[in-house]
Amino acid sequence: MQSEDTCTTNIILVGPMGAGKSTLGRLLARALKRPFYDSDQVIEDRCGAAIPWIFDLEGEEGFRNRESQILAELTQLQGIVLATGGGAVLRSENRARLMEGGLVIFLRTTVEQQLARTRKSTNRPLLQTANPRQRLEEMRLQRDPLYEETxxxxxxxxxxxxxxxxxxxxxxxLDHLDNRDTHAKSAT
Structure with a gap:
């Protein structure tokens, strides 16, 4: 039997671009009958502009500021599935918010899979480079430890x-939440 806490725990997906956060988040939310939010989509909806345009106008720092604000809001909700942007873990305050805001799941994938899934996308400003593979490898080295930490x-x-x-x-x-509930009961 699920506790009220289990039903209100947010499920937060983190990982690199092309890991499937948005696709899997939608499917998971549907399967669990929960609301779904994609932080990148919320940013675009609020700004009335696509992420590449925000990057062009405000730079990565401006985008990250918007992202931090949206994550602060979304992690206050309860019982949602949240797909984050690939760089959401870059700021320590975001990592802390995510960990406190729900159960964080790192969706791991290879660079080859990322390339296959993102090669036709023009909506990924960090891949608009002469060597997308090298850029993905660099981001992996920087971000994977942060995903794992979170x-x-x-x-x-x-x-x-x-x-x-x-x-x-x-x-x-379910295994994780059952174990957590079992540990909580044995501690009381």
Whole structure:
């Protein structure tokens, strides 16, 4: 039986671009009958502009400021599935907010898979470079330790159909929450 805390715990997806955060987040939210939020989409909706335009106008720092503000708001909600932008973990205050705001799941993928999933996208300003592979490798070195530091669970999304990944997330999520509830009961 699920406790009220289990039902109100936010599920927060972190990971690199192309890991499947938005796709898996939508599917997971539907499967769990929870509201879904994509922080990048919320930023675009609030600004009335696409992320590349925000990057062009305000630079990465301006975008990250907006992202921090949106994450502060979204992590105050309860019982949601939240897909974050790939760089959400770059700021320590965001990492703290995410960890306090719910159960954080790191969606791990390879650079090859990222390239396959993002190669046709023009909506990824950090990949608008002569060597996207090198840029992804650099971001991986910088960000993977931050994803790992922030996450309660890690799920590999490589070469797996989205529905299979969602089933795996649901299983690990239930195991994690059951273990947490068991530990909490034994401590009282």
């Amino acid at each position: 996450a309660h669970l890690t799920i590999n999304t490589d070469q797996r159909p989205p529905r299979q990944v969602v089933m795996d997330i649901k299983k690990q999520l």
